[in-house]
Amino acid sequence: MKMDALRGLHGTLGLRNVRTYLQSGNAVFEAASADADGHGEALERRILRDHGFGVAVAVKTAKAMAAVLASNPLLGKRGVDPAFLHATFLVRPVGRPSLAGVELPLSKGEEAVLVGDVVYLYCPNGYGISKLNNTLFERKLSVQVTTRNWRTVAALEAMARGEAPGP
Numbered sequence: 001m002k003m004d005a006l007r008g009l010h011g012t013l014g015l016r017n018v019r020t021y022l023q024s025g026n027a028v029f030e031a032a033s034a035d036a037d038g039h040g041e042a043l044e045r046r047i048l049r050d051h052g053f054g055v056a057v058a059v060k061t062a063k064a065m066a067a068v069l070a071s072n073p074l075l076g077k078r079g080v081d082p083a084f085l086h087a088t089f090l091v092r093p094v095g096r097p098s099l100a101g102v103e104l105p106l107s108k109g110e111e112a113v114l115v116g117d118v119v120y121l122y123c124p125n126g127y128g129i130s131k132l133n134n135t136l137f138e139r140k141l142s143v144q145v146t147t148r149n150w151r152t153v154a155a156l157e158a159m160a161r162g163e164a165p166g167p
Contacts, residue, residue: 006018086120088137
């Protein structure tokens, strides 16, 4: 979906000041209601109706995005290069998700830590070749997910605070 179409779609739902980040399908917007789950569900229905494909839409408030940044247990850990950090967002999980008892196919140096509804990943060999992917977490946790690299997470959080995204 083109980003102008994505911005327009948000507008049809009454969402304001819609800004997209790169060509990534990520958008930041203002809304009268802080009902993140309700906005996500409305966006999913509109995308399906107007564009014919079903996608899981994760919506976070600015406060929640700030918490995602602050809660990463891998950030600042010795030997961890932020360029290889990712956040896998669980889309409207039911109950309290847990990785307890889940056997993860970790490659050398990889880590995965679930905090709330976000799995923080460190994939030093590259996310593209890691087995810690959306399909794995959807299967193991029985919830739809979406993953963003750490640079994108930080940029979206800055945009939510009204700042321009970093380089």
